[in-house]
Amino acid sequence: MGDTKVDEIVQYTLSIVRELRETKRNEKLALTDADTLVARAYEFVGGELKTTQLTAVKVLRYILENPQKAGIKLATPRSKEELDNMRIDLDDTMHKYLVYPYGVEDTSVGGDPDAKALYMLLKNAYDEGRVEVILYARSPLVPGVPREFLGAPKNVYSEGRVTRFGYAIPLAKLVRIFLAGEEESKNEGSGEATVESSSDGEAP
Numbered sequence: 001m002g003d004t005k006v007d008e009i010v011q012y013t014l015s016i017v018r019e020l021r022e023t024k025r026n027e028k029l030a031l032t033d034a035d036t037l038v039a040r041a042y043e044f045v046g047g048e049l050k051t052t053q054l055t056a057v058k059v060l061r062y063i064l065e066n067p068q069k070a071g072i073k074l075a076t077p078r079s080k081e082e083l084d085n086m087r088i089d090l091d092d093t094m095h096k097y098l099v100y101p102y103g104v105e106d107t108s109v110g111g112d113p114d115a116k117a118l119y120m121l122l123k124n125a126y127d128e129g130r131v132e133v134i135l136y137a138r139s140p141l142v143p144g145v146p147r148e149f150l151g152a153p154k155n156v157y158s159e160g161r162v163t164r165f166g167y168a169i170p171l172a173k174l175v176r177i178f179l180a181g182e183e184e185s186k187n188e189g190s191g192e193a194t195v196e197s198s199s200d201g202e203a204p
Helices: 002-029 033-049 056-065 080-102 113-128 171-179
Strands: 072-075 132-136 155-159 162-170
Touching: 033 056, 033 171, 056 072, 056 113, 056 171, 080 113, 080 162, 080 171, 113 171, 132 155, 132 171, 162 171
Parallel strands: none
Antiparallel strands: 072 132, 132 162, 155 162
16 A cells, blocks of 8 residues: 555656656747847857856847847838837837836936946937847847748848848837847747758848
8 A cells, every 4th residue: 555655656756757847848949039039149248248247238238239240230110100110119118128227317327337338329229210120140149040030021131232131120129128028029830930941041
């Protein structure tokens, strides 16, 4: 009787362990584009700054200060309606996640220097209308050439005389992904973030 009871407990415990392992495995498979972006950004900035002491504000600041290295480009939306909407969105996002939590609007007082610098970068982008960000494929932040990334379809963009695949998203969305842990990029299909074959993955 006693042995049977012990066996039951052991089997029950093993089943829980198996369940936990399966859950962990599924979590890894279910990483969103936002998770991938943030993980790669921390790895990239950590390598560049030779430190593991990173905050979301510091990582986002470095990326926006070094767009070429990071593989991004700030752009102006094509239509006035898009520009106006993205400006409003960015202004709201800046206030919600930078101005109120960090008190950075008054840059003359003390506070987090990374938050202050990030606020100025975003304010300049707002003033200049560069409120859309293009994330280039095969870059420190975007692995491979997925058909979609963060809900944005793959498109071809000119970078000087070179054309590259990339994904255009609102700058406000990028800020929220880092500062709010936003996961608005959950894949709707099962193959969105699959790397395409090299024949389809080269810029023309």
